[in-house]
Amino acid sequence: MRGLGQNSNQDIIPSEEVFARFQHQERSRDLLRLITCGSVDDGKSTLIGRLLWESQHLLDDQLAALEVESKRYGTQGGEIDFALLVDGLSAEREQGITIDVAYRYFSTPKRKFILADCPGHEQYTRNMATAASTADVAVLLVDARKGVLTQTRRHAYLASLLGVRHVVAAINKMDAVGYDEQIFDQICDEISTFTATFGFESITQIPISALHGDNIVRRTSHTPWYLGPTLIDLLETVEITRTPTDRLVIPVQWINRPNTDFRGISATIVEGTLKVGDEVRVTGSGQVARVAEIVTMDGTAQQAAEGTAVTFRLDRDIDVSRGDILSYAQRPLEMSDHIEATVIWMDADAGLIGRNYDIKLSTQWASASITSIKYHIDVDTLAHAAGRTLALNDIAVCNVSISRPLVFDNYSTSKTLGAFILVDRFTNATVAAGMIRHNLRRAQNVHRQMLSIARQDRERLNGHRGKVIWFTGLSGSGKSTLANALEMELHNQGKRTYILDGDNVRQGLNKDLGFTDADRVENIRRIAEVAKLMMDAGLIVLTAFISPFRREREMARELIGAENFLEVFVDTPLSICEERDPKGLYRKARDGKLPNMTGVNSPYEAPTSPDFTIEGEGMPLAESVKRLVNCVISD
Numbered sequence: 209m210r211g212l213g214q215n216s217n218q219d220i221i222p223s224e225e226v227f228a229r230f231q232h233q234e235r236s237r238d239l240l241r242l243i244t245c246g247s248v249d250d251g252k253s254t255l256i257g258r259l260l261w262e263s264q265h266l267l268d269d270q271l272a273a274l275e276v277e278s279k280r281y282g283t284q285g286g287e288i289d290f291a292l293l294v295d296g297l298s299a300e301r302e303q304g305i306t307i308d309v310a311y312r313y314f315s316t317p318k319r320k321f322i323l324a325d326c327p328g329h330e331q332y333t334r335n336m337a338t339a340a341s342t343a344d345v346a347v348l349l350v351d352a353r354k355g356v357l358t359q360t361r362r363h364a365y366l367a368s369l370l371g372v373r374h375v376v377a378a379i380n381k382m383d384a385v386g387y388d389e390q391i392f393d394q395i396c397d398e399i400s401t402f403t404a405t406f407g408f409e410s411i412t413q414i415p416i417s418a419l420h421g422d423n424i425v426r427r428t429s430h431t432p433w434y435l436g437p438t439l440i441d442l443l444e445t446v447e448i449t450r451t452p453t454d455r456l457v458i459p460v461q462w463i464n465r466p467n468t469d470f471r472g473i474s475a476t477i478v479e480g481t482l483k484v485g486d487e488v489r490v491t492g493s494g495q496v497a498r499v500a501e502i503v504t505m506d507g508t509a510q511q512a513a514e515g516t517a518v519t520f521r522l523d524r525d526i527d528v529s530r531g532d533i534l535s536y537a538q539r540p541l542e543m544s545d546h547i548e549a550t551v552i553w554m555d556a557d558a559g560l561i562g563r564n565y566d567i568k569l570s571t572q573w574a575s576a577s578i579t580s581i582k583y584h585i586d587v588d589t590l591a592h593a594a595g596r597t598l599a600l601n602d603i604a605v606c607n608v609s610i611s612r613p614l615v616f617d618n619y620s621t622s623k624t625l626g627a628f629i630l631v632d633r634f635t636n637a638t639v640a641a642g643m644i645r646h647n648l649r650r651a652q653n654v655h656r657q658m659l660s661i662a663r664q665d666r667e668r669l670n671g672h673r674g675k676v677i678w679f680t681g682l683s684g685s686g687k688s689t690l691a692n693a694l695e696m697e698l699h700n701q702g703k704r705t706y707i708l709d710g711d712n713v714r715q716g717l718n719k720d721l722g723f724t725d726a727d728r729v730e731n732i733r734r735i736a737e738v739a740k741l742m743m744d745a746g747l748i749v750l751t752a753f754i755s756p757f758r759r760e761r762e763m764a765r766e767l768i769g770a771e772n773f774l775e776v777f778v779d780t781p782l783s784i785c786e787e788r789d790p791k792g793l794y795r796k797a798r799d800g801k802l803p804n805m806t807g808v809n810s811p812y813e814a815p816t817s818p819d820f821t822i823e824g825e826g827m828p829l830a831e832s833v834k835r836l837v838n839c840v841i842s843d
Contacts, residue, residue, distance in 0.1 A: 237315065237317075237318065237319050237320050238319060238320070238448075239319075239320045239321070239322065240319055240320070240321050240322075240344055240345060240443060240446070240448065241321075241322045241323075241324075241342055241343050241344050241345075242321060242322075242323050242324070242343055242344060242345040242346065242347060242443065243323070243324045243325075243326050243336070243339045243340055243343045243345075243346050243347065243367075243372075244256060244323070244324070244325050244326060244346075244347045244349060245326045245336055245340070245346055245347070245348055245349070245363040245367065246348050246349035246350060246351075246359065246360050246363055247349075247350075247351070247354070247357040247358075247359035247360050247363075248327075248359065249351065250349040250350060250351045250354075250360075250380055250381075251349055251351065251380040251381060251418045251419070252325055252326070252347075252349050253310075253325055254418040254419060255347070255349065255378065255380065255416070255418035255424070255439075256310075256312060256323060256325050257418075258418050258419075258421055258424050259314070259323070259424060259425075259439075259440070260312065260314055262421060262424055262425035262426075262440070263314055263316055263425065263440070309324050309325065309326055309327070309335045309336075309338065309339045310324070310325040311323070311324050311325075312324075312325070316440065316444055318444040318445075319443070319444050321443065324339035324343065326339050326340070326363070333362065333366070333552070333554075333601045334552070334554035334601075334638075334641070336363060336366060337366055337370060337552050337554075337641055338641070340366055340367050340370040340372055341370045341371070341623065341627060341641075342623075343367075343370075343372050344372070344373070344374065344446075344448045345372065345374045345375070345376065345443065345446060345448075346363075346364075346367040346372045346374070346375050346376070347375075347376045347378050347439070348360065348363060348364055348367070348375055348376065348377050348378065348399075349378050349380050349418075350377060350378070350379050350380065350395055350399070351380060351381050352379050352380060352381045352382050352384060352385045352388075352391055352392070352395065352415075353381055353384050353385055355394070355395055355398065356395060356398045356399060356402065358587065358588055361402060361587050361588055362587040362601075364399070364402065364403055364406065365406065365585075365587050365590070365603070366552070366603075367406075368403070368406035368407060368408060369550055369552075369603070369643060370643070371619065371620070371623055372408075373408060373409040373410075373448075374408065374409055374410045374411075374412075374446050374448070375403070375408050375410070375411045375412070376411075376412050376413075376414060376439065376442060376443075377395075377396065377399050377411060377412070377413040377414070378414050378416050378418075378439060379392050379395050379396070379413065379414065379415050379416065380416050380417065380418050381417060381418075381419070382415045382416060382417050382422060382430070382431065383417040383419065383420055383422065383430070387415070387422075387430040387431050389431075389433045389434075392413075392415045392434075395413075396413040399411070399413065405590075410446070412436065412437070412442055413436075414434070414436060414437070414438070414439055414442070415431050415434050416439060417430075423438050423439060424438060424439050424440065425438060425439075425440045426438065453479045453480055453514075454480070454539070455479055455480055455535060455536060455539045455541070456477070456479060456480035456481075456482065456486070456488065456534065456535050456536045456539065457477075457478040457479040457480065457533065457534075457535060457541065457622070457624065457625065458473075458475045458476075458477055458478065458482070458488075458533065458534040458535075459475055459476070459478060459531075459532075459533050459570040459571040459572075459624065460473055460474075460475050460528060460529065460530055460531065460532045460533070460534065460571060461474050461475050461476070461530060461571055462474050462530050463528065463529060463530070464519050470521070471521065471525070472503060472519040472520060472521050473519065473520055473521070473522070473528055473534075474517075474518070474519045475517070475518065475534075476515070476516065476517045476518075477512055477513065477514050477515065477516050477517075477518060478514070478515075478570075478622075478624045478625075479514055479622070479624075480514060480536070481511055481512070481513055481514060482499060482502065482511060482512045482518065482520065483499065483510060483511040484499050484500070484501065484502055484510050484511065485498055485499060486498065486499045486536065487536070487537035487538070488522070488534045488535065488536060488537060489534065489535050489536065489537040489540055490526065490527070490528055490532050490533075490534060491532070491533045491534070491535055491540060491541045491543060491615045492532055492533070492543070492613075492615070493526075493527060493532075494540075495526040495527060495528075496526075496537045497522040497523055497524045497526050498522065498523045498524075499520055499521075499522060499523075500520075500521045500522055500523040501520060501521040502518055502519075502520045502521075503518070503519045503520065503521070504518065504519075530571060531571050531572045531573060533570065533571075533572070533615040533625075541615050541617070541625070542615070542616060542617065542647065543613040543614060543615050543616065544610075544613055544614065544616050544647040544648070545609065545610040545611070545612060545613045545614070546579075546607065546608070546609050546610065546647070546648040547607070547608050547610070547616060547644050547645075547646070547647055547648060548582075548605065548606070548607055548608075548644070548645045548646055548647075548648055549605070549606060549608055549628070549642040549643055549644045549645055550585075550603065550604070550605055550606075550619075550642065550643045550645060551578070551598065551603070551604055551605075551606045551608075551630075551640050551641070551642045552601070552602075552603050552640060552641045552642070553598035553599065553600060553601065553602045553603075553604070553639065553640050554600070554601075554638060554639055554640055554641065555600065555632065555637060555638075555639035555640070556600050557632075557639070558597045558598060558599055558725065558726075559578060559597060559598030559599075559602075559630075559639065559640060560578075560597055560598075560725060560726045560729045560730075561577075561578050561579065561580060561581060561596060561597075561726055561729065561730055562577055562578070562579070562726075562729045562730040562732075562733035562760075563577060563578070563729050563759055563760065563763070564576070564577050564633065564759065564760075564762070564763040564766070565577065565630040565631060565632060565633060565639065565640075566630070566631040566632075566633055567608075567610060567614075567628050567629070567630055567631075568628060568629050568631065569614050569615075569616060569625070569627070569628040570615070570624050570625060572614045572615065574610050574611045574612050574614060575610070575611040575633075575766070576608055576609060576610045576611065576630065577608070577609055577733075577763075578598075578606045578607070578608055578609075579606075579607045579608065579609045580606065580607045581595055581596060581597075581598065581604050581605075581606050582604070582605045582606060582607065583595075583604065583605055584602055584603065584604045585603045585604065585605070587603065596724075596726045597725070597726050598640070605645070606642075607648060608642065616644055616647065617644070618644055618645065618646055619643035619644050619645070625644075626643060626644045627641070627642065627643055627644070628641075628642045628644070629641050629642070630642065633759065633762070634758065634759060663743075663744045663745075663746065666744075666745055666746030667746045669746065670703075670704045670746040670747075671702070672703055672704075672746075672748070673746075673772075674742075674743040674744065674745065674746045674747055674748065674749070674772070675743060675748055675749070675772045675773070675774065675840070676739045676740070676743050676749045676750075676751065676764075676768050676772055676773050676774070677691075677694070677748065677749070677750045677751070677774045677776060677836075677840065678739075678751050678755070678761065678764060678765075678773060678774065678775050678776065679691050679750065679751060679752045679753070679776045679778055680753070680754065680755045680761060680775065680776070680777055680778070680815065680818075681754070681777060681778030681779065681780060681824065682754065682780060682782060682785045682806060682807045682812055683754055683785060683791070683793055683794075683805075683806060683807070684780070684784075684785035684786070684788040684789055684790055684791075684793075684794070685778040685779075685780035685785055685824045686778050686780060686822075686824045687752040687753075687754075687778050688709055688710075688752045689829065690752075690776075690778060690822060690829070690832060690833070690836070691707050691709070691750040691751075691752040692707065693829055693830075693832075693833045694750060694833050694836050694837065694840075695707055695750055697833055697837050698748060698837065698840070701837075703748055704746065704747050704748065705747060705748045705749070705750065706742055706747050706748075706749055706750070707749075707750045707751075707752060708735055708738065708739060708742075708749060708750070708751045708752070708753075709752050710752055710753040710754065713731075713734075713735060713738075713753075714731070717734060717738070718730075718731050718734055718735075722804075723803075723804040723805075723810070724804060725757075725804075725810070728756060728757070728760075729757065729759075729760055731753070732753065732755050732757075732760040732761075732763070732764060733760065733763065735751060735753060735755075735764075736760075736763065736764035736767050736768065737767070739751055739764070739768060740767055740768050743768060743772055748840070754806050754812065756806050756810065756811060756812045756813060757811075757813055758813045758815070758816070761775060761815065773819075774819045774820060774839070774840065775815060775818045775819045775820070776818065776819065776820045776821075776822060776836065777814065777815045777818035777820070777821045777822070778822050778824045779814070779821050779822065779823055779824055780823075780824025780825055781825060782807045784824065784825050785807065793805060794807075794808065797809060819839075820835075820836065820839055822835075822836070
């Protein structure tokens, strides 16, 4: 076999030329990103191992290790188990399943490939969604013995949601059904019917046996009735069209300041071409400047193309930082703080309307909450169903409110500006992935109105600052008693005050809410908004609610402002609260007549670092009030 470093005359070619030839060869082939997906045990890992084997991308030592591992686990009766090549985790090998996404790189004379092996189990759907977000092609495996399963449908639907345009339906394990053409046709008909509305540009169905290599790289005599391409033929020739763009999108990653004379903007050009002299705009602030210099590893350049990571300098100092999005000055990008999106929920904890999360959209960060769940999508039937919460692996269309306008686009137009994740603010776990469907008109038509009389004017008239004293504790802990006594004392001192009491508010503003976790979250959100308005009126607002969840209390603190917010934890043991039981609620809960009673059958998350703690057992009321007054007055 002739090597790359030899010609027909056996002349020695300099290593530099060999390297140059190699670089040219690599650059001349385009890159295809693909995923393998489908239900568990459909043979995805085996298919990848077979692809690497057939395309001669296994080294001798890898093959030797694979033979040893195959004998050790014995999953193929002593034969080589190609699935072990990509099932890298010990748990995967022991269970014979894929848990995390495994990436492999390989190439053929026609194309380079990055291949992601996605887990089939429903509980790892989030991993599949992550891999599919960057894929050009999805190889959807179906076990010919089982046909189309729920997870097959889920993965096909997710692939369409995440913008995959080409699908290969690989009907695997045809050897196990005697290479029956009728079974193949039945499965293909079912897939075609189910995916008819998904908008894929192409769906190609291929009968294969990953275990024996049928129709993977070479045609097999077992399926003489099949006249289509082999899997590798299709992957080498499928055309991936990129929509041309006339705009510029540059999400700023960091400001590069190696010395006082240089201030560069480092980023990857997501769309468009950047040239020296281009006038660019910071979308958020509207500031503009011209590109003075583009710096690369090889020196300066006059322009940089889409997909290039660059550092460039502007002709004047304007406020640019990580998270800003740059565009051509004459082609500004859209911004919004209220969007409709398809959300894939990825966390075991339920997603609740009104709960605050961090949102990451490209390099932009803000806080966000789901304001409504329009409908859930049943992946089996694609039917829409109502729901007020999001459970693990749920797919739903939701309205999302963001704390400040972010640069965005519809996901169908831009994966960069149309995709986001939601992050739990306490655990830092990614709880959801979202694809923006469109901007909501509310964001365009509702504007904050400036008032003539400001908060400072009202506070000056009142003679004191407005603030919110947020009492929290179990039912019966003494919150309302303390709040009432404190208000009387403040009132006697001439302060303007008001109490927002839990029972009173639920008889009016929040009478439509129950006591589920979702309703409790919405209850606190509304209270926090009202308390903020009353504080802006210059009042000292006292709230007496159980407010059982830390996340919502933190949301209230952030909304109202930490400098205006005093969290008071009335720390009374549950046993004492049950003894008091002023409303008879604990007795009902213990008798099974009252669900969702905090402390009994619904959780209470005590504050970890409250601003003030009152021991609800033993401390005289007058002493508690005195300490609170001192705290409020001195603040």
